[in-house]
Amino acid sequence: MIEVENLTRAFGRRVALHGISFAVPRGEVAGFLGPNGAGKSTTLRILTTFLAVGGGGARVAGFDVARTPREVCRRVGYLPENVPLYPEMRVEEYLRFRAAMKLIPRRDVRERIDSALAACDLAAVRRQQLGTLSRGFRQRVGLADVLMHEPEVLILDEPTAGLDPLQVIEVRKIIGSMRGRRTVLFSSHILGEVEQVCDRVIIIHQGRIRADESRENWQRRLAALAALRVQFAGDPPGAAGALRAIPGMTSVAREHDAYLLRATRDVRLDVSSLAAKNGWPLLELHPRTAALEDFFLEVTREGRESA
Amino acid sequence: MNGGTPLAGGLRRLGALYRRELLSFFVSPIAYIVLFVFLLMNGVAFYFFLRAGRGSVELLISWQYSSVIFWFLTLLVPPLLTMRAFAEEHRSATFELLATTGAADATLVAGKFLAAWTFFLLLWLALLVPYAMLEWSCDLDWGIVLAVHGGLALAGALFTAIGICASSFTRNQLVAASTAMIANLLIFFLNYFRLLYEAGDCELRVFDYLSPLSHFMNDFAIGIFDARYVVLYGSLTCFFLFLAAKALERRRWW
Numbered sequence: 001m002i003e004v005e006n007l008t009r010a011f012g013r014r015v016a017l018h019g020i021s022f023a024v025p026r027g028e029v030a031g032f033l034g035p036n037g038a039g040k041s042t043t044l045r046i047l048t049t050f051l052a053v054g055g056g057g058a059r060v061a062g063f064d065v066a067r068t069p070r071e072v073c074r075r076v077g078y079l080p081e082n083v084p085l086y087p088e089m090r091v092e093e094y095l096r097f098r099a100a101m102k103l104i105p106r107r108d109v110r111e112r113i114d115s116a117l118a119a120c121d122l123a124a125v126r127r128q129q130l131g132t133l134s135r136g137f138r139q140r141v142g143l144a145d146v147l148m149h150e151p152e153v154l155i156l157d158e159p160t161a162g163l164d165p166l167q168v169i170e171v172r173k174i175i176g177s178m179r180g181r182r183t184v185l186f187s188s189h190i191l192g193e194v195e196q197v198c199d200r201v202i203i204i205h206q207g208r209i210r211a212d213e214s215r216e217n218w219q220r221r222l223a224a225l226a227a228l229r230v231q232f233a234g235d236p237p238g239a240a241g242a243l244r245a246i247p248g249m250t251s252v253a254r255e256h257d258a259y260l261l262r263a264t265r266d267v268r269l270d271v272s273s274l275a276a277k278n279g280w281p282l283l284e285l286h287p288r289t290a291a292l293e294d295f296f297l298e299v300t301r302e303g304r305e306s307a
Numbered sequence: 308m309n310g311g312t313p314l315a316g317g318l319r320r321l322g323a324l325y326r327r328e329l330l331s332f333f334v335s336p337i338a339y340i341v342l343f344v345f346l347l348m349n350g351v352a353f354y355f356f357l358r359a360g361r362g363s364v365e366l367l368i369s370w371q372y373s374s375v376i377f378w379f380l381t382l383l384v385p386p387l388l389t390m391r392a393f394a395e396e397h398r399s400a401t402f403e404l405l406a407t408t409g410a411a412d413a414t415l416v417a418g419k420f421l422a423a424w425t426f427f428l429l430l431w432l433a434l435l436v437p438y439a440m441l442e443w444s445c446d447l448d449w450g451i452v453l454a455v456h457g458g459l460a461l462a463g464a465l466f467t468a469i470g471i472c473a474s475s476f477t478r479n480q481l482v483a484a485s486t487a488m489i490a491n492l493l494i495f496f497l498n499y500f501r502l503l504y505e506a507g508d509c510e511l512r513v514f515d516y517l518s519p520l521s522h523f524m525n526d527f528a529i530g531i532f533d534a535r536y537v538v539l540y541g542s543l544t545c546f547f548l549f550l551a552a553k554a555l556e557r558r559r560w561w
């Protein structure tokens with residue numbers, strides 16, 4: 001549904017995208033992650049035809065964004081960062097204007113607006129001015145606008161930024177409900193929400209794709225990052241060496257008074273028998289699963305070190 | 308999803324945009340300030356010119372449509388009406404939403420231009436009300452009044468197009484307004500180049516042909532409405548609107 005091949009883009013001398021490639025299959029929800037300034041918005045703006053392609057190519061819903069931008073626009077629903085709206089217009093009036101701009105057939109307009117208002121729970125504010133709406137309502141108006149022309153592909157730039165936790169859950173629910181029916185690509189820097197909603201994670205850093213993994217893959221990579229936290233009473237001096245000697249141990253790191261162990265197999269039994277053998281009272285033996293955050297840190301480490 | 312032929316789709320978008328823009332004038336304070344200043348200045352001018360000319364309608368008309376007030380309103384009001392057009396869309400990023408509906412840049416430019424031009428024409432139409440009242444008391448040559456208003460429509464189109472063009476280049480309304488005002492004044496001052504030449508020089512005819520001031524003084528004000536003015540102002544208007552559309556497209560290449 002979304003195919004990006006070796007896409008480059010520069011703004012003057014500053015190169016924003018160094019030939020990125022990724023693909024999002026039909027019906028998947030993909031999270032687009034990266035620190036600020038990584039090239040997320042640039043990529044999304046190119047995919048929605050707002051910015052011109054620098055080099056390489058991109059296809060959305062089967063249409064080339066450079067050669068057939070109109071066809072792409074017709075099939076994409078785009079919600080820019082911060083949801084720009086005309087403050088003087090009223091909710092319903094705005095949606096009617098957008099419906100005309102998107103050439104939704106006249107006979108369908110009323111029905112589409114009503115169903116969009118219902119889907120985004122906006123019926124109560126339909127006569128209110130956009131400028132007077134709270135952040136959460138603005139976001140929902142943006143989503144209603146995006147859904148109104150029933151696009152095959154949704155491209156959302158930080159749809160949950162600036163919302164309170166309840167609103168985040170709602171927006172996430174709306175995004176999650178698209179799974180299977182529409183292809184969604186949304187950018188975020190809240191890793192937890194990506195973890196919950198997405199079938200695929202694409203991580204971009206300094207204009208390069210650092211990871212493009214399906215859910216199973218990234219969970220497997222996360223499992224490899226899982227660690228075991230161990231603490232002995234009195235912090236015995238020989239402990240570090242003894243832990244390192246356990247077969248299969250890949251790393252032993254110090255974390256305050258405790259140790260953080262990474263191994264290729266389950267070493268809990270070895271650690272507890274080690275403690276019993278040496279008479280070191282075991283205070284803590286706590287398996288710690290890695291979060292997307294660790295994965296993110298790992299794949300972007302290279303760039304941070306070279307920077 | 309498809310709204311019929313491309314032309315029908317373009318016209319529908321144009322209509323929606325035109326309606327939105329025109330309505331947005333009436334909810335913004337600037338339009339009411341312009342409206343107030345406009346009616347006040349024209350009304351005061353009408354009253355004093357009628358008094359000063361001792362009721363002569365000919366003098367009234369020739370003064371009303373050539374005074375400093377007239378040129379002040381013609382040259383400086385369009386930039387105030389157009390400064391928001393694209394500058395505000397760029398600033399608030401609503402332009403991103405507008406541009407990704409698939410509407411052509413030309414449609415966006417045309418919609419904004421037509422709305423601002425309509426508002427400008429409405430302002431001048433208001434001046435016809437006191438003239439209509441003169442009809443009761445004396446003989447009014449409507450030909451002259453209509454020719455002048457026709458000229459205003461043409462010159463207004465050009466000055467509005469310049470304003471739209473300036474607005475499409477920047478995200479700052481103040482920059483848009485002042486650039487357009489300077490451009491309008493430069494066009495107006497073309498007339499003063501004629502002072503450099505003597506009667507009969509061919510350069511003189513060039514400046515006469517180009518200068519709005521001489522169009523109004525020599526032709527519109529005596530009731531002449533010439534087709535070549537339609538061509539001149541029409542083509543210049545199209546040129547600046549074309550430039551505006553290109554400025555919008557340029558943003559994609561940044």
